[in-house]
Amino acid sequence: MKHPPPHDKPATRGPDPTPVADDLPGLPWLHRWRAVYLFVLGCFALWVALLVVFGWLFA
Amino acid sequence: MSPLDYLVLFGTLVGIAAYGIWRTRGAHSLSTYFKGDQTTRWMVIGISVMATQASAITFMSTPGQGYESGLGFVQNYFGMPLALIIVAAVFLPLYRRLDVYTAYEFLGRRFDAKTRLLGAALFLLMRGLAAGITIYAPAIVLSTVFGWRLDATIVLSGLLVIVYTVTGGSRAVTLTQKYQLALIFGGMVLAFIVLLARLPAGLTLTDAFTVAGGFRKLEAVNFSFDVHQRYTFWSGLLGGLFLSLSYFGTDQSQVQRYLHGASLRESRLGLMFNAVCKIPMQFFILLLGALVFVFYQFEQPPVFFNEVAWKAQADHAAGPRLRALAADFAAVHAEKQQLIHAWLDAQHAGNPPAAAQARAAAIAAQAHSEAIRTETRSVLHAADPRTSTNDSDYIFITFVIDHLPHGVIGLLVAVIFAAALSSKASELNALGATTTIDFYRHVVRRDAGDAHYVTASKWFTALWGLVAVAFALFAHLVENLIQAVNILGSVFYGVVLGLFLVAFFLGRVGGTAVFWAAVAGQILVFGLYFTLNIGYLWYNLIGCAACVLFSLFLQAFIGSRGAAAPVTALS
Numbered sequence: 001m002k003h004p005p006p007h008d009k010p011a012t013r014g015p016d017p018t019p020v021a022d023d024l025p026g027l028p029w030l031h032r033w034r035a036v037y038l039f040v041l042g043c044f045a046l047w048v049a050l051l052v053v054f055g056w057l058f059a
Numbered sequence: 060m061s062p063l064d065y066l067v068l069f070g071t072l073v074g075i076a077a078y079g080i081w082r083t084r085g086a087h088s089l090s091t092y093f094k095g096d097q098t099t100r101w102m103v104i105g106i107s108v109m110a111t112q113a114s115a116i117t118f119m120s121t122p123g124q125g126y127e128s129g130l131g132f133v134q135n136y137f138g139m140p141l142a143l144i145i146v147a148a149v150f151l152p153l154y155r156r157l158d159v160y161t162a163y164e165f166l167g168r169r170f171d172a173k174t175r176l177l178g179a180a181l182f183l184l185m186r187g188l189a190a191g192i193t194i195y196a197p198a199i200v201l202s203t204v205f206g207w208r209l210d211a212t213i214v215l216s217g218l219l220v221i222v223y224t225v226t227g228g229s230r231a232v233t234l235t236q237k238y239q240l241a242l243i244f245g246g247m248v249l250a251f252i253v254l255l256a257r258l259p260a261g262l263t264l265t266d267a268f269t270v271a272g273g274f275r276k277l278e279a280v281n282f283s284f285d286v287h288q289r290y291t292f293w294s295g296l297l298g299g300l301f302l303s304l305s306y307f308g309t310d311q312s313q314v315q316r317y318l319h320g321a322s323l324r325e326s327r328l329g330l331m332f333n334a335v336c337k338i339p340m341q342f343f344i345l346l347l348g349a350l351v352f353v354f355y356q357f358e359q360p361p362v363f364f365n366e367v368a369w370k371a372q373a374d375h376a377a378g379p380r381l382r383a384l385a386a387d388f389a390a391v392h393a394e395k396q397q398l399i400h401a402w403l404d405a406q407h408a409g410n411p412p413a414a415a416q417a418r419a420a421a422i423a424a425q426a427h428s429e430a431i432r433t434e435t436r437s438v439l440h441a442a443d444p445r446t447s448t449n450d451s452d453y454i455f456i457t458f459v460i461d462h463l464p465h466g467v468i469g470l471l472v473a474v475i476f477a478a479a480l481s482s483k484a485s486e487l488n489a490l491g492a493t494t495t496i497d498f499y500r501h502v503v504r505r506d507a508g509d510a511h512y513v514t515a516s517k518w519f520t521a522l523w524g525l526v527a528v529a530f531a532l533f534a535h536l537v538e539n540l541i542q543a544v545n546i547l548g549s550v551f552y553g554v555v556l557g558l559f560l561v562a563f564f565l566g567r568v569g570g571t572a573v574f575w576a577a578v579a580g581q582i583l584v585f586g587l588y589f590t591l592n593i594g595y596l597w598y599n600l601i602g603c604a605a606c607v608l609f610s611l612f613l614q615a616f617i618g619s620r621g622a623a624a625p626v627t628a629l630s
Contacts, residue, residue: 037148037331047338052279057268059275
């Protein structure tokens with residue numbers, strides 16, 4: 001049986017470390033990471049919309 | 060440049076580097092040398108990630124893109140927000156949980172040593188060559204424009220970045236990037252303000268946008284499904300997603316930046332900062348280029364922006380033809396200028412038919428100008444085939460030299476160098492880390508102490524810096540170098556991303572299957588590259604898909620013998 005090299009210790013399966021306050025976004029109105037990701041996607045949609053409007057205004 | 064410009068240029072660049080060395084002086088452990096002291100806040104991480112991606116090319120070529128093609132190039136970044144969300148939600152927690160130094164160390168833990176070394180080797184090959192380009196690309200433009208010696212420009216800027224990267228490690232890179240990016244943004248905003256101030260009297264910002272829009276420079280989003288069009292919403296979203304996922308998720312020069320975070324939260328927020336800010340930032344730089352285009356509708360631009368190359372041929376056999384073309388170009392420009400004034404006057408007078416008529420005539424005159432520029436390029440190329448016909452990299456620097464005040468010129472040249480140094484420092488730091496952690500510590504010397512590895516990593520970082528400088532010195536021997544490196548990156552990036560996607564999402568696939576799948580996928584990509592004629596960005600997708608599918612097939616064939624999947628994103 002092959003042994004893993006010293007720096008390649010396989011990490012064991014198991015539950016993730018208990019979430020602590022440090023793992024939360026800690027932003028006003030954005031209390032979960034899902035909300036942060038939705039906010040980012042919303043910003044992306046807003047940028048695209050603004051770019052379309054900007055091009056259309058001066059076409 | 061005046062003595063004031065040189066003072067600003069050297070003062071800012073050397074000052075920032077010296078500050079980085081001073082602040083990070085003293086002994087380092089291996090962890091602090093490669094990951095800093097892991098107390099970095101999200102804003103600094105975000106800045107570091109942004110500064111690593113924004114090379115000198117960003118600040119020289121992107122305004123040129125805006126000048127020539129308008130804002131459409133911004134669509135290339137449309138896949139980035141989604142890619143960064145995936146990196147933050149899936150890649151980053153695993154990297155932090157396993158406390159790795161390099162992304163390829165994760166492959167070793169998830170699969171086996173050979174897969175780790177394959178991923179690390181592909182990275183070293185790609186990034187080692189790209190590091191040479193990072194320093195060569197601005198040096199060739201600036202040495203041409205200012206008449207500096209190319210070799211001295213490459214060696215001096217290369218040595219500066221080697222010194223502070225080797226001395227201070229990853230923390231010095233992050234620290235200097237903070238001030239370099241402040242310099243970059245300050246310089247670009249100043250250029251924007253001066254540009255607006257230099258527009259003709261009576262021309263409002265709305266007029267400037269009207270002119271830019273009239274010449275179709277403000278069409279940023281194109282929803283066409285035509286695959287032959289270079290920039291569309293869909294190609295940016297899909298191609299950009301894969302490219303950004305490879306770059307931010309698997310390229311050590313980026314992974315090392317966000318592993319600096321004081322916590323998972325800080326690293327994630329740093330990535331989200333980029334996901335929100337990158338598109339507006341690129342829009343701003345492209346808009347600067349579009350406004351330089353408007354500026355040159357009222358000022359006579361050169362017929363070819365690489366004026367050194369033009370003058371070199373103007374003194375030889377092609378001279379009479381080049382001068383005749385320049386005279387034609389000036390005449391058409393004067394006619395176009397009158398038509399634009401007539402167009403704006405009609406617009407202000409509330410006479411749409413007259414405005415439309417003048418605008419159509421101005422567009423026709425612009426097409427005539429472009430035809431003269433194209434012919435000038437042909438004459439230059441015929442006179443000396445070594446002359447690059449692409450002068451878009453010279454547009455912004457020509458505007459800076461010819462029309463900005465002294466002091467500001469020095470500041471903007473410093474901006475270009477700061478961008479080159481900040482991205483090169485990250486690259487060298489990542490190359491040193493990967494060579495030390497994935498090869499030296501893993502294969503050559505496994506049982507040494509921290510101090511030994513720190514010393515080794517300093518030597519490796521310096522060695523990669525010298526390799527990059529040497530590559531940059533001989534880069535002119537390779538034709539169309541930047542494209543060659545981009546092609547090289549696309550040919551390898553797909554397979555590397557495939558390795559990581561299998562690692563994260565396909566827990567039943569083991570090391571042997573994914574290793575041979577990556578080798579087979581890479582051979583397939585090479586084969587297709589030499590037989591098919593498709594855009595090189597597609598190889599990102601093909602390499603990734605081949606690696607994933609082959610690994611599933613091989614795992615089914617091998618069975619459970621090769622599978623040992625301790626950690627995946629789904630575990």
